[in-house]
Amino acid sequence: MKLFFSGNSPYARRTRIAARATGLAVEEVDASPLAAENHFLLQHGPGGKVPGLETDAGNFLCETLIISRYLNDLSGGKLLPSDPVAAGAVLELEGIGSLLMDTLFHCSHEKRREAGEQSPALIDKESLRARRCYDALDNLLAGQDAVINLGTIAAIASLGYADWRHADDNWRNGREGLAAWADAMMKFPAVGDTYPVF
Numbered sequence: 001m002k003l004f005f006s007g008n009s010p011y012a013r014r015t016r017i018a019a020r021a022t023g024l025a026v027e028e029v030d031a032s033p034l035a036a037e038n039h040f041l042l043q044h045g046p047g048g049k050v051p052g053l054e055t056d057a058g059n060f061l062c063e064t065l066i067i068s069r070y071l072n073d074l075s076g077g078k079l080l081p082s083d084p085v086a087a088g089a090v091l092e093l094e095g096i097g098s099l100l101m102d103t104l105f106h107c108s109h110e111k112r113r114e115a116g117e118q119s120p121a122l123i124d125k126e127s128l129r130a131r132r133c134y135d136a137l138d139n140l141l142a143g144q145d146a147v148i149n150l151g152t153i154a155a156i157a158s159l160g161y162a163d164w165r166h167a168d169d170n171w172r173n174g175r176e177g178l179a180a181w182a183d184a185m186m187k188f189p190a191v192g193d194t195y196p197v198f
């Protein structure tokens with residue numbers, strides 16, 4: 001299988017962590033720069049985004065949640081418990097991690113638009129939402145062991161993106177439990193080796 005990514009993409013990072021943690025035979029292919037005209041990814045599908053996964057059967061999967069789920073299934077369920085109650089807790093976390101990532105991503109793009117094109121109302125709304133997500137992650141993860149599953153992958157990749165693009169959020173401030181959990185997650189090579197470079 002081939003997994004297309006670009007350097008600091010937080011979405012792609014989730015699937016890269018998932019691929020590495022499952023031990024599946026996945027070749028990671030750097031697809032940057034994504035802004036290139038007629039990007040080769042468009043030959044695989046309409047999105048032209050990373051992550052994208054070309055399966056051994058020749059299907060091209062887009063969207064982080066779908067690729068992550070596919071890798072989990074292919075690995076025999078290494079990233080999601082089969083017990084429905086335990087799975088519910090993992091999926092709850094994956095949802096909040098995904099929400100935080102989308103929130104931060106949109107906010108960061110808005111902030112990088114020309115001053116006259118930015119919407120301060122949108123930035124405020126998304127910044128507040130991000131704060132609620134940090135608090136929710138703190139509630140769920142403070143004091144928890146560092147383990148790799150679909151939920152913790154989404155959470156740690158979103159927090160790594162916050163470190164890079166939203167350092168002013170200072171998400172560690174007042175959330176020492178979450179900070180300790182995140183530090184412990186970095187010990188996994190799949191997590192530490194994919195941390196954004198900035």
Ligand SMILES: N[C@@H](CCC(=O)N[C@@H](CS)C(=O)NCC(=O)O)C(=O)O
Binds near residue numbers: 008062064
């Ligand atoms: N909803 C997508 C979002 C992926 C996404 O936005 N990826 C960015 C990089 S972080 C991208 O490929 N951008 C290129 C573009 O917008 O053309 C997912 O969950 O995978």
